[in-house]
Amino acid sequence: MKNLIDIKDLSVEEIDELILTARDIIKNKEKYSEKCKGKKLATLFFEPSTRTRLSFEAAMMELGGNVLGFSSADSSSTSKGESxxxxxxxxxxxxxxxxxxxxxxxxxxxxxxxxxxPIINxxxxxxxxxxxxLTDLLTIQCEKNRLDNLTIGLCGDLKFGRTVHSLITAMSRYKNIKFVLISPKELNIPEYIKKEVLDKNNIEYVETHNIEEYMSELDILYMTRVQKERFFNEDDYVRLKDYYILNKEKLVNAKNDLCIMHPLPRVNEISTDVDDDERACYFRQANYGKYIRMALILKLLDIN
Amino acid sequence: MNIDSIKNGIVIDHIKAKKGMEIYRALKLDELDCSVALITNAKSKKMGRKDIIKIDKAIDVNLDILGFIDSNITINIVKEDNLTEKFHVELPEKIVNLVKCQNPRCITSIEKNLDQVFYLTDKENSVYRCKYCEMSMK
Known part of the structure; x- marks a missing residue:
């Protein structure tokens, strides 16, 4: 493995290995604190993403390495026309x-x-x-102690949401996975995901616009934000952005060990009254992101 | 209407009617120095109407281009007045610099000197996807 461009580049065994390393890092932080001493990570962010950039930089720093880079195209040579x-x-x-x-x-x-x-996308x-x-998979493994035998609800923007598409692709390789796809009809999962991923792998799924309909069956509820930058039409965005708001009332019938996830940043789709619920995993999920990136950096630099 | 038969060359047959000119252009047949006949709307028992291209020279034809434009085409190779080979083209696994990715968010829209590459991802439905952004060709 030289680069990570697409989650499909990784075999299940390679993903398992990364998760194993990440879990070992969580348990033995000191052991890894100088693994990347003398190494440099460049974070080339041609569009801003504070959370992802800081996660990468923190990951490299906790491995004892250094970081350099830029956080927007304006501060790179791209603005001068460089390829x-x-x-x-x-x-x-x-x-x-x-x-x-x-x-x-x-x-x-x-x-x-x-x-x-090595390049990391x-x-x-x-x-x-x-x-x-990878962050989502580590979160599920740490919170549920398994990556198989799960009913996963995906809610919100299933049309443009790349995290959702990638998660479906990744989870479709594990046994006995069932998806509940919750979205307004305008943001339904694309046909090609159904055909080329779900149907092709004989994965069971249902589609609904009602977030509460299958709540009692879910092991994972993955909420997503409706992203303004994915819309060409502002009116559509305004109409759909607050279609789902998860709050305590909607969780009444949910399992006690439900894992509520969100790639963050959250806007209105999860009410803050859910934050104190122990089933809310989304902040821990951001923390797992740093550890899986540490494992990935070690793997790509071939450091044991 | 009569077109002379060819002694050594290629007959591209069973082209969907009206597609002949597209193939003529894609294969850059106007650049050849031999006789080339493009027959459009010829009567066909199998297809009703069809186009035919006759090339009076043994050239290397890009079969990927033909397969991509019309996978029902038949190629006839003629040597010394005899039909020596006859075969159908197939959808190519990969096409390069034949069509441009239409996704405005694709890197091919801004990066210079980048080949436009598409891969066949669904043979049954003839779906091609861009190598870079994976958007299907419209």
């Missing part, structure tokens, strides 16, 4: 590994084809965000 290929070639002389976020879909793949150092437009998916 991805040229930028990556140059940064490869300054850093040992690169985490890259770009608004254009496929940009990290282009970078990986030109780079001499830290999000490319509405396309892939594999470290978010």
């Amino acid at each position: 991805i290929s040229d930028t990556i070639k140059v940064v490869g002389y300054y850093a040992d590994i690169i985490a890259m976020r770009h608004p254009k879909e496929g940009a990290p793949l282009v970078a990986s084809l030109k780079s001499d150092v 830290a999000g490319d437009g509405g396309h892939n965000h594999p470290t978010q998916t």
